[in-house]
Amino acid sequence: MNKTIRQLIAAAALLLPVSAAMASEGPALEKAPINVQDTESLQRGAQIFVNYCLSCHSASAMRYNRLTDIGLSEEQIKNNLMFATDKIGDQMNVAMDKKDAKAWFGATPPDLSIIARSRGADYLYGYLRGFYRDDTRPTGWNNMVFDKVGMPHILWQWQGEQVLKTEKGADGQEEHKLELVKAGTLTKLENGKANTVEFDKRMADLTNFLVYVSEPAQVKRQQVGYVVLMYLLLLLLPFAYFLKKAYWEDVH
Structure with missing residues (x-):
């Protein structure tokens, strides 16, 4: 038993340098401003997702009627967010055939239910x-975080065009910047400097919604958790x- 434990510890120690090296690969990631209690942000994110993402990406673990948890009524969902079905209890699936998607993009677009x-x-x-x-990519676009990505930049009209600068x-090391x-x-481009505040806010809303979709129950779970803690x-x-008073009364 002790020998087995020592072997496991040794194997973990050998893997640490590999894990550190893998963690150091790729660009440094900025902290995402996530708050799943911000229902307005989630609603904006849902609108972006339905209009720009759902044409290629499903969110099969999510049903339209669960959007009532973020403050939307069933009427609002039906009128503004349901374009692929007329049943509010349906999953958020895409009609695109997986074989066609793979032929067009080189890979099947992932389901976004658990991407976060x-x-x-x-x-x-x-x-x-x-x-x-x-220009070396089939779509004309690449990505700083996902090199040689097959997905085109569907939000380029919002963001504009970036180029990669080296x-x-x-310290003499090469740095890649957008x-x-x-x-x-x-x-906006103001005096040669980029102002991306508004675009970043929209992407924060979309990211926030994808985090919510990965666990729709978390909003109510956190709300119930706060109530339980206050009750206790x-x-x-x-x-x-x-x-405390009874314990210390003999001391005083």
């Missing part, structure tokens, strides 16, 4: 903002006070 769990919110936030012009850092060269409807605090605080 598998990739992480920071990855998604960086990916959505990381597209740049690359510079040498203070530079906005053509403004979009949600970005109010219930136990008087007992704790009188217990």
